[in-house]
Amino acid sequence: MYWPGSFALNTRRIEELAWAFHDFFVTAGRAVILPLYLGTFDRKSDQFRLPPATGSGRRDLVIQWVKDLRRSLDYLATRPDIDTTKLAFYGHSWGGIHWPIVLAVEPRIKVGISFVGGLANVRWMPEIDPFNFIAWAQAPILVLASRFDPRFPFETSQKPMFELAGAPAQDKAMVVYDGSHYMPIDMVARESLAWLDRYLGPVRLAP
DSSP: OOEOOGGGGGOSSSSGGOGGTTTHHHHHTTOOOOOOOOGGGGGOTTOOOOOTTTTTHHHHHHHHHHHHHHHHHHTTTTTSOOOOTTTEEETTTTTHHHHHHHHOTTEEEEEEESSSSSOOOOOOGGGOOOOGTTTGSSEEEEEEEETTTTSSSSIIIEEEEEEHSSOGGGGGGEEEEESSOOOOOOHHHHHHHHHHHHHHOOOOOOO
């Protein structure tokens, strides 16, 4: 289950998505689903405006985004080619802000990966504040962090998010790259696929 970066809010067509951010999952034999969250890609109308982060409009929108994700899981449950006992969440940047909410409220997600995400310096309404969910996000979580990230400073954003995660110590890991809001995609692929193999088992391709 993929929650992309904020570029999805500024892109009008799904065909313009930078697939390199997650196509390594597919080439490794895993399925990827990208919900069209309200306001992204083909669900972005000319009238759509992202509400301020601190108000009720953003609260309602975040709740809608999580509903979009959960309805996508409902759809996956109708497909005989998907093993819904082995579902993972992969959040990139914008998605890396919201993974505590997803893992806390959605028990069907068994493992999570956060790629250059972190606790945002925003006074969210309490209903959508990731801080209020993170202790309840108890699924195994891999945090892929960048030490010099200007969006999510390592010491005050990425590291606290990792440390506060509710998963047992043996079920959470942080990999740190000495870069900005970025990590080489081959490194992301290697660490992410190894994490999924560890908790979901290796891919078994049909004959």
